[in-house]
Amino acid sequence: MVLAGPASAPGVYEGAANVIAAVMLLLEFGMLRQALARDQVRLYAAQSAMISVLAIVIAADRNLPDLYVLAGLSAALKVVGVPLVLRRLLGGAVGDEEAPGVAGSHTITPATAALAGIVLAAYGFFCFGSLGIHGPAAPATAWAIAGAMVLVAFGLMIVRRDVASQAIGFFSLENAIALAALVVAAGLPLILETVILFDGLVAVVVFGMLIRAHHSRAESLSTADLTRLRG
Amino acid sequence: MSVAVPIPVIQLLQVLTIAIGAPFVTGVIAKVEARLQGRRGPRVLQPYYDLAKLFRKEALIPLEASWFFLAAPVIAVAAYLTIPLLIPVLTSYGLPPGYMGDILGGGFLLALASFVIATAALETASPYAQLGSSRAKTFSAIAEPVVLFVVFTVALLTGTDLPYALAATIRSSAGEIVRPGHLLAAAALFMVILHETGRIPVETHTGTNEFGMIEEARGFEHSGPYFALLKWGSELKQLILFTILANVFLAPWLLASTQQLGAIVLAIVAVLVKATAVGCVVAVIDNSFAKLRLFKITEFVAGAFLLAVLGVFTLYLGGG
Numbered sequence: 343m344v345l346a347g348p349a350s351a352p353g354v355y356e357g358a359a360n361v362i363a364a365v366m367l368l369l370e371f372g373m374l375r376q377a378l379a380r381d382q383v384r385l386y387a388a389q390s391a392m393i394s395v396l397a398i399v400i401a402a403d404r405n406l407p408d409l410y411v412l413a414g415l416s417a418a419l420k421v422v423g424v425p426l427v428l429r430r431l432l433g434g435a436v437g438d439e440e441a442p443g444v445a446g447s448h449t450i451t452p453a454t455a456a457l458a459g460i461v462l463a464a465y466g467f468f469c470f471g472s473l474g475i476h477g478p479a480a481p482a483t484a485w486a487i488a489g490a491m492v493l494v495a496f497g498l499m500i501v502r503r504d505v506a507s508q509a510i511g512f513f514s515l516e517n518a519i520a521l522a523a524l525v526v527a528a529g530l531p532l533i534l535e536t537v538i539l540f541d542g543l544v545a546v547v548v549f550g551m552l553i554r555a556h557h558s559r560a561e562s563l564s565t566a567d568l569t570r571l572r573g
Numbered sequence: 574m575s576v577a578v579p580i581p582v583i584q585l586l587q588v589l590t591i592a593i594g595a596p597f598v599t600g601v602i603a604k605v606e607a608r609l610q611g612r613r614g615p616r617v618l619q620p621y622y623d624l625a626k627l628f629r630k631e632a633l634i635p636l637e638a639s640w641f642f643l644a645a646p647v648i649a650v651a652a653y654l655t656i657p658l659l660i661p662v663l664t665s666y667g668l669p670p671g672y673m674g675d676i677l678g679g680g681f682l683l684a685l686a687s688f689v690i691a692t693a694a695l696e697t698a699s700p701y702a703q704l705g706s707s708r709a710k711t712f713s714a715i716a717e718p719v720v721l722f723v724v725f726t727v728a729l730l731t732g733t734d735l736p737y738a739l740a741a742t743i744r745s746s747a748g749e750i751v752r753p754g755h756l757l758a759a760a761a762l763f764m765v766i767l768h769e770t771g772r773i774p775v776e777t778h779t780g781t782n783e784f785g786m787i788e789e790a791r792g793f794e795h796s797g798p799y800f801a802l803l804k805w806g807s808e809l810k811q812l813i814l815f816t817i818l819a820n821v822f823l824a825p826w827l828l829a830s831t832q833q834l835g836a837i838v839l840a841i842v843a844v845l846v847k848a849t850a851v852g853c854v855v856a857v858i859d860n861s862f863a864k865l866r867l868f869k870i871t872e873f874v875a876g877a878f879l880l881a882v883l884g885v886f887t888l889y890l891g892g893g
Contacts (some may be wrong), residue, residue, distance in 0.1 A: 357751030364753040467890035486891035
């Protein structure tokens, strides 16, 4: 790529969508950094709120009333519902205290994890950016950021050795995909969007059961204990 | 008022605005901070009285110190007073020496000032001053890449890294303001400014918590007029950084676009108001967060680095 002069600004709507996407990516990095599960859940709720805001921005700019409904549904489910369930699951076993096995579950130091996250984000930016996808509602940068978010969320699931982080990494991965879907195919029929949203709900139930089962067996949310089962 | 001010006078006014306005901005921040804590606080003009008092006092010099110990504060203030020539303080058009140096040039001058102060602190053989200068150099080595990436972002946005060019680009359309690359770079620069001006969460700038001190500890052995120059220098640095943030990145409006006297006067008031506004935000941050432990400062700077790097990514790889 040759650096040829300044690229002109894409416009206010695209800029706003891109900024919201960038904030979502920053929140993803926040989850990577946070040691405590309840802070991660809080960041996840904030990230989900941002995607609802983005849906409203796109709805207002592209005149797609369906998206208002989607924004409401997604906010109810992901800003209120999922964090509530997660907090209940993680905190239920030990009262108000932090769930055991989450803090200190880093396999690498937070600084190294952040650097690895930057490299992953760069790769995501590069891959998605060079695809050159331009939907009717798709600001190119938001699309590239979605790619970076997918990879950073994967990174989060890989570098942490506890069920809570892995569940939250998975849910934020779903957020990244929702972001990509929103910018590329904003005009998708509402029924399809809702189906995708409820796909996430199934994942919540599955992960909830996994967390529950693991906690009752190992008295901890750390997956480090699982290595013993190899025999 | 249709009196045209000659260009050299405007240039002089840029330097004088920074030189005379700096203690005022510091005074306002101290006042706001005191009010936030429920105290009455010092007078807004207190920094001027402090400087006047220090300038009248005699200077004591440690036995081991050489001439450099006394030259350092003078060199530092000279460096700080050169920077207003390079950045848009009052005008939206570049004044003759304005294209002499870019953002990196200003960064070099800031680094030079910081370097001579640190070296002078080393000369004293006083443990706290040495500790301060060693820490200041360590952490500024980490903050430097952030500044570089902010400059890269500016270069990608404008095709040049002149501060005047970025201010003009941002004024040109609303789309430029909400570009993620620009906002991320501005946020990263703000975090660097918190770091450089020795504010919470990096350093407490008031009180004498020797073990937590970084920048503040470097002037321990200076006294009298030389200490006054150091104090004035750190106030100048603060106002210069606030001016760069406000007039180049966040709000490059109300700058004089002509040589009319009225426009210049308005610009002088505007730059002080903008710097005070930034100062109020800094004061609020000062009162809402705790100081980070020394070894967590790297994480704070790493956060700024992340913002700056993502800013470059969105522009270079993401096409935004």
